[in-house]
Amino acid sequence: MELQLTEDQEAFVSTTRRFLAAECPTTAVRALELDPAGFDPEVWARGAALGWTSLLVPEARGGGSLSEHGLSDLVLVAEEMGRLVAPGPLVPVNVVAETVGRHGSPTQCDEVLPSLLDGSAVAAWCGERPVPGRRDGDRIVLDGTSTPIEAGAQAAHLLVTVDLAEGPTQVLVPAGTEGVAVTPLAGLDLVRRFATVHFEGAAVDAAAVVGRVGDAAAAVDRQRQVACVLQCAETVGAMDQVFDMTLEYLGDRYSFGRPLSSYQALKHRLADDKTWLEASHAIASAAARAVAEERADADEMVSAAKVWIGPHATELVQDCIQLHGGIGVTWEHDLHLYLRRVTVNRAAHGTPEDHADRIATLLMGVPA
Amino acid sequence: MTVNGNGNDTGAATTEDLEPVEDFRARARTWLAGNMPPLGDGWNDRSDERRERERELQGRLWAGGFAGICFPKEYGGLGLTTDHQRAFTAESAPYDMPFSLNVPTLGILAATLVEFGTHEQKLRHLPPILRGEELWVQFLSEPSGGSDLAGCLTRADRDGDVFILNGSKIWSSAAYASDWAMCLARTNWDVPKHRGLTMFIMKIHQPGVTVEQIRQVDGTLEFCQEFFDDVPIPASDVVGEVDDGWTVASRLLVHERLAVGGGSPYTSGASASHDSGGADSTMVDAAREAGREADPHVRRLVAEAHVRQLVAGQLVRRITGGMATGAMPPPAGSIIKLFGATNVMRRTEIGLEIAGGSVVAWPEGDPGVGAQLGANSLSRQGVSLGGGSNEIQRNIISERVLGMPREAAADREIPYREVRRGGSGR
């Protein structure tokens, strides 16, 4: 999180934090372990009423932000959710809502946005990898697979990139469309649900196209950037919480007649962890600013954040588990909830290795 | 009141009175283009010629009205804000700048003088410093130890209007070619160690001071050891209060960590090592030289090195910004210092990996990028020691940022003359 927030943002953070503490403590997260959706729709709708799904949507379309760029506000929600490993499809819903709000037709906005904004429905973003497709008269026919897709089985709308002869094209596919088969997947996170979406001759008409045919490349870039920025903010929130828990634990627990926190070997580990944590905050915020302001270096900053944060998050949480001792590797302790979340975030929306290669390409081109 | 990165008043009445940052930036851009030479290969050279050239470059900044952006106007500075300084630094990236004056002269010693110097001391030294006429060094570390700075043994005994200095300082970089020093010495042996120290301004080259150069691993002779033999120092050259030198030294160290980490408001132009990435193409060059741009492993290493530079820049911004508003305590400067040092460690290893066999041998007089990376790796640990070791930074972060218990010490609350001492490394 930025060290300096506006007054509005400070208030927003504390409302969000209070709401999450009351509605989504880790006991509630654990209670959703076997829930097919992995989140409570009623709690999600109340979160939506606090603004969780409307910050990236223009005011004219029912959204609105606190500061100049809604993304700078939304990362605050993501970070707070990370602190409590909270459930809820924050990334896909916001990515889809922003896209529809920016590029959708009036009809699409009317049909899709109200239910996303009030939290009564959720949407899935089928990722940046396009699904093969073809034109059939006025219709677009999809044949391919997207996986793993967050909230795929819960979504009322799927935002899909289709590979057409004219270029990448995005379409909104209503759940239940003929030829669309959604298979829920098992996963590492207790409450974050993913699914495989198969398209087999699934057809949508021209009205389903978001923006213009063949013209979705920039929108897809933006979606990847926004997804990564939210994900990084969430991860940093999780790291921050685990770090605080560990610092407190080392002060309370004793060995050889003195607190663990008095041993230099352990103090130095926390000093390193603190340094990585601050660096993670710094690059996550920088990426959020670059994407919010739609700067030319947005892609580079996002990939830098993904490269830096992914492995440092898992390493920090693993180190904190080590510092907790045996209790750290039990089911009953919350540490594994955090480890699951940061491990999933490290690998989703591009691994650190994928993003490192993007940076390498920026620096020295594509290998022959 | 306009406040710079260290919470000091820079002398400007209100922000409205100041030249808008973007106007300043535009003016700086034009001036730089007309007056400063482009950044060449020699910027990192540590020769005497280079040092003299940097004095001259600093003189140009002064003549052009761009020296000491965050220094008080009264003492020759511009009295502007860190935003102005950052704008200037960004604009100056393509140009050769007096990089080595930044640390320690401007970023550490001049900064400490701004904070603790008397009006006369500041009038006497700050304008010449900003003109490039005075190079300063720190006389802190001693042969008996550098980490335990408050345990120093160099003594200054009062004799009327002067103090008489005896002892030895070591590891002072480039003292032989510099002009002035801040020297920490013990003035009272009957009180616990932190309470009997005094900070002095001293001329380096004067009777009673012997400066010996020490050869470093890379063959250069920058390191120095000084021997003091009854050197008289006027009492008017005490910085801060007598016996309160620890207060001054502690702040000096905060300035040092900021400056070394690239976050000082008092420097002019970022050295390429703190650059936010673009200008530092060493790893890419090394990968090309080795013909390994397509090797997926090498691509990852090049990317990691670049990402670390980007992260370092953002961390500096975050921590220094936090220190300016009070969201971060002053000891948080150690986070920057530790990050910078461990970054050098990792980037050095990345360099060795990319360079491969080219570090072994090369045509006489023609070392490639890989060979240079190999040679640089010999002094990899330098940044992890200079300005306080990584271990000391970790102590500071854990104790003074995180509030963990302090290390046990056998020398607290007893008169310093009773404290046990060990051998000296040299």
Ligand SMILES: Cc1cc2nc3c(=O)[nH]c(=O)nc-3n(C[C@H](O)[C@H](O)[C@H](O)COP(=O)(O)OP(=O)(O)OC[C@H]3O[C@@H](n4cnc5c(N)ncnc54)[C@H](O)[C@@H]3O)c2cc1C
């Ligand atoms: C490139 C460079 C430039 C320098 N420039 C200057 C200069 O201009 N002026 C100046 O005065 N000095 C300078 N120094 C000296 C530097 O400040 C000292 O080297 C440093 O503070 C360490 O002191 P030392 O060398 O005596 O090592 P020691 O203090 O003897 O430490 C030896 C090892 O023990 C560790 N250690 C010591 N105490 C503790 C502890 N309490 N807990 C855990 N670990 C500990 C240290 O981290 C280190 O690894 C420079 C050093 C370098 C490398």
